[in-house]
Amino acid sequence: MPLPKRGPGRPKGSQNKATRAWKDFVCSVAESKDQQEALRKACLDRPELLLKVAEHAVGKPTERVEVRGEFKMIEWPGDKDISEE
Secondary structure (H helix, E strand, O other), X not given: OOOOOOXXXXXXXXXXXXXXXXXXXXXXXXXXXXXXXXXXXXXXHOOHHHHHHHHHHOOXXXXXXXXXXXXXXXXXXXXXXXXXX
16 A cells, blocks of 8 residues: 655755755855865865866756767568568
């Protein structure tokens, strides 16, 4: 027997409290004059940190991928219609 639904829950696309708290923390570190020098030094040692801080503070950029190509239709061996099998 499935459990009854207990309300609408969190609206689609909204952040939970932990995500919001983490984003606030990362933004405060990135914006703090006292922390920026330490963050700069850490990013010189590990450049991927800069990307992570930016992703958490601002959000990941939308990734767009364009796919191009050609395809060639092939014929099935013989005149047999395979949809009738």
